[in-house]
Amino acid sequence: xxxxxxxxxxxxxxxxxxxxxxxxxxxxxxxxxxxxxxxxxxxxxxxxxxxxxxxxxxxxxxxxxxxxxxxxxxxxxxxxxxxxxxxxxxxxxxxxxxxxxxxxxxx
Amino acid sequence: xxxxxxxxxxxxxxxxxxxxxxxxxxxxxxxxxxxxxxxxxxxxxxxxxxxxxxxxxxxxxxxxxxxxxxxxxxxxxxxxxxxxxxxxxxxxxxxxxxxxxxxxxxxxxxxxxxxxxxxxxxxxx
Numbered sequence: 001x002x003x004x005x006x007x008x009x010x011x012x013x014x015x016x017x018x019x020x021x022x023x024x025x026x027x028x029x030x031x032x033x034x035x036x037x038x039x040x041x042x043x044x045x046x047x048x049x050x051x052x053x054x055x056x057x058x059x060x061x062x063x064x065x066x067x068x069x070x071x072x073x074x075x076x077x078x079x080x081x082x083x084x085x086x087x088x089x090x091x092x093x094x095x096x097x098x099x100x101x102x103x104x105x106x107x
Numbered sequence: 108x109x110x111x112x113x114x115x116x117x118x119x120x121x122x123x124x125x126x127x128x129x130x131x132x133x134x135x136x137x138x139x140x141x142x143x144x145x146x147x148x149x150x151x152x153x154x155x156x157x158x159x160x161x162x163x164x165x166x167x168x169x170x171x172x173x174x175x176x177x178x179x180x181x182x183x184x185x186x187x188x189x190x191x192x193x194x195x196x197x198x199x200x201x202x203x204x205x206x207x208x209x210x211x212x213x214x215x216x217x218x219x220x221x222x223x224x225x226x227x228x229x230x231x232x
Contacts, residue, residue: 035218037152044202044222045152050210056220057207088152092216095168096142098152 006099012107019076023089033093036074040085109133113223124191127226129203136184137161143188145199193230200225
């Protein structure tokens with residue numbers, strides 16, 4: 001099983017700032033089969049990024065993904081108030097697993 | 108547009124079984140696998156397995172092998188997830204999750220574009 005470790009656990013930023021979230025895999029994720037989700041309280045997760053860097057349908061271009069192998073990053077270029085939420089990475093190279101999440105909170 | 112609607116909350120006693128339904132619309136039901144993901148309160152996401160609605164083939168995470176059964180009724184575009192021998196640690200929100208046309212890979216795994224609203228299953232004596 002590929003274990004995903006996200007950092008930091010909590011990120012405190014202000015609207016307008018840039019957010020950088022990390023996801024590290026215990027072994028290489030081939031074909032960059034890595035996705036990112038956003039989840040708000042009481043809601044289902046929402047797909048943001050797949051194949052490490054492709055934005056899902058309807059996702060604003062302030063969200064971008066990068067990385068390969070074992071290290072992946074989600075960047076939100078300029079935070080909007082609605083971006084404060086929990087973010088999860090998921091690998092789907094093998095039987096799917098998720099990271100433990102990064103909470104993005106308003107500073 | 109794709110809509111995914113799950114059945115309502117359940118309360119079960121330890122040792123019992125629960126069956127959660129997931130009705131999908133807005134696309135051809137047999138086109139994409141149905142997956143199940145659960146989330147304990149305040150915790151992360153845990154993938155449980157997949158089912159191909161066309162063939163009925165399934166694949167379960169090792170943790171749930173022997174306790175989970177995924178089925179479907181194509182006549183009503185509905186998938187089901189049944190979890191048996193419930194224990195308190197199974198208390199969680201259960202989601203069905205479906206890939207989209209740009210992400211689906213029938214020969215492997217994929218991310219999930221569409222999610223149900225979640226079904227809270229509470230296991231308590």
